[in-house]
Amino acid sequence: MAGIGFELRKVFNQKGLFSRAKAYGYTGVIYAGPMILGGTLIFGISYLANRVGLNRADSNYLTSMITYAILSSLTVNSFFSYAVTRFASDMLYEEKEAYLLPSFLGSSATMIGLGVLLYGPFLILSGVTIVQLILNLTLFMELIFVWNGVQYLTALKDYKAILLAFLSASLVTFLVGWCLLSFKLPVLTSLLFSVCVGYGLMFLGIVYLLSRYFPLDLGMLDESFLFLKWIDKFFDLALIGFCLHIGIFGHILVVWLGPWGSPVRGLFFASQVYDVPVLLAFLTILVTTINFALATEVHFYPKYKRYYGLFNEKGTLSDIKEAEEEMLTVMMRELIALAWKQLFVTILAISAGNALLDVLPLGINDLMRGYFRILCVGYGIYAIANVILSILLYFTDYKGALIAAASFAIASPLLTFVSQYFNRAFLGFGFLVAAAIFFLIALWRLDRFTKKLMYYTLSAQPMTLVVHHGFFSRLYDYLKGVGSRASQKT
Template sequence: MAGIGFELKKLFHRHGLVAMARAYGYAGIICSGPMLLGILLQFGVLAVSGWWHVPRSQQDLLVCMVTYTLLASLVLTSFFSMPVTRFLADMIFEHRERTILPSFWGSNALMLMLGTVLYGIFLVFSGATLLQGLLCLWLFTEMVVNWNAMSYLTAIKDYKSILYSFMAAVVAAFLTACAALALGVPPVEGLLLAVAFGYGVMLLWDVILLNRYFPQSDEDPWAFLRWVDRFMPLALTGLATTVGLFSHLIITWMGPLGVHVKGLFYGAPYYDVPALLAFLTILVTTINFVVSVEVNFYPKYREYYSLLNDGGAVKDIVTAEKEMLSVLVRELHYTALKQLFVTAAVISLEKSVLGLLPLGFNDMMHGYFRTLCIGYALYAVGNTVMMILLYFTDYRGALISAATFAVLTTALAAIGQLLPATLYGFGFLLGSSVFLLLAVVRLDMYTGNLPYHVLGEQPMVAWHREGPFAKFGRWLGLWDGGITRAMRTGRRK
């Protein structure tokens, strides 16, 4: 991510409203591309369904299928995302770009093998028809590859091409949806096909970009699995953050607000729609993390560690540390203020603005929206602080914060189902509050004794034990090698 912020700094140095809007647009697409695409496609599908007068029951089933597929792909990739990103950063730092593309295919293969089996089992018993299940599985595999590709695309810095792929996906999905319904394709299958086609366009475009920038090679595609073992706290942090972010939705589906759509598909429209709209309000912090925190903080961060690595004078190191932490505090303060102003503005205007949209908001939904806006705002700032902990390699502190967030939001959301319906959403709000508090306290304690953590906690002897993921990768390598040798022998014969 540091590479994104460093490159975006060039864009923000250009003057003019258009240049500023383009830089913010690039930052938003890079950081939230697949998620934004999912939200846009959800609203687009509902809009097209309304135009073609698709029955409400089929609209609900379609939304459930897309939502379930989106969340399943997010949970699966969240475990591997951070270790893969760390592997990618290390390979670029060591100028070993030939290992990058093989690791992309290897990580995709592993996640698709695991995810296809698990999600396929769910779809078999979900109540979906064979065609619906196959379309959901196709969409799931595309989402997995797209989520994984975003980690690799951060190294390309070809923002214009990435933005074009995003726009092409939206247009392709919209045109396919209209064509499918015009041709008389059943609504659920036709719109699922449209969403899958949109993600497929984005996937194809992104893969072409990766092949254009990274060389093909015969390097070990399973080498990244050693990084999963070495940085297991990163993997667990990513998983815990995702669970904490979405568990309250799943629990609400199973509670009094839940609506049984079909088979294993449940939803809670009165809660889901406010949650989806409230989630959009944190994009300002997501973008600001790259635009403000990284662009301004990263140069000071790099200067400090360069002095440590290159034998700088003690006086210069102390001065650099003070400047770095001063910039960090300032940028985190501004980030929190921006999110506060956006949340306050949204809450102030939401009743009049949402009343103009055909979403059927009632007083209870307005209450959920306000509560979740505050909860997501606290989460967004807490997540930014946690990312800074990862910058300083405080993996333990980040994991404690994320795990607490996951456990609390899940437990409080479950307890909340026993309370009056007007209090739903407060479990997520309280869990996010504790998440932010823990992350801030941990960052203050860690940076208060930063030289010790940077220098004194390092091991005396570098050694790496082969963990279960590395052993599995070695087995996969032997298996791949055996198949390759057999194929070559067969061709010679």
């Protein structure tokens, strides 16, 4: 969130009828744009496939290829995302902006290299054609750039350009797909190619914006992999990101491979009756995602900054206690407000969902409606739990956040696996209970931590400098040595 907060506060505090609406819109673009784009593309491609009469088997195969590329790229990104975000934030704080673009390229290259080694063999064993293999790997790499780039976009302030990049990607996808289909080209390849073009345009837009605000210094390319040291230094962050990803999406994989899943083609599995409700229910947390980013930056962060600033600015004990009480009061007020907003959205989605689901051409049946209602509640609880975990990260309680995230990662697939052997109407309850466990543990940890906040700030720190030089730091040293030798030869 480094960099965006001040600008959001300016927009939010502007006078005028639409100032707050503008602030919510900007926040949505930055934090929820890729999520919205992904859902829009999947529904849009499905619509085009139906319009041209693509048979159901090929349509499911196309959706599976796109879905697997998205989930695979998110899996790789989840391990690196929090550590990379921490690195970018530290560089901005230290006014070392020259490190940002090289680290974006280096982290993206690392994730792509690791991802291709894992995802490539899966595609080959799945029996995809050579064209489908190339397009799917291209989409996977573009998605890595997009997920990683969004973490850096929070430092920018050109909201209109970011919005234009997202909208252009969606529009171009549909136009390219429509044009290719009008020339009677193979439907499956044409639609997959159009998705690659759309995300490719989005990737180019992100790179353009980053290079515009953070010009590339060729002399800094040797430090492209410096972020690897941050993974060793903040390894708990890497585990937190990965555990959250397993918790959010692990239950889907369990259903795919279980009694209610079915093979699509090769190693691709799906569960139409479960996948569609999951995607629709997942979209209901956008309200909390946007409101949390805005509430944190506009209301909570100024109090947070003042509180910790007093420790460095020789604040008196009474000033520090007053600032702590004020900060925690604002935190609880905003947390309760977010919970009420998410509750309202969840109730609205459940009550009005039936009418909306009937309009969408998704083949919704009564069983899917039941899953949708259960998952809406589950994702609503998850959204608030994730907010609490983010607050723990603000207070650098990485241990507590890891305990909460790990419990979620274990409970979500495990309880879903168990729920498959009961009545199939209860399938989504595994994820709902896992989200509730996540929420209770995160809330317990936040309450315990904030009661002793001054102790954790002053007395729980190591007495001596701790140097973290593990596998990733050694990998950085090796890559830097290889780069130095290569530059000397040239």
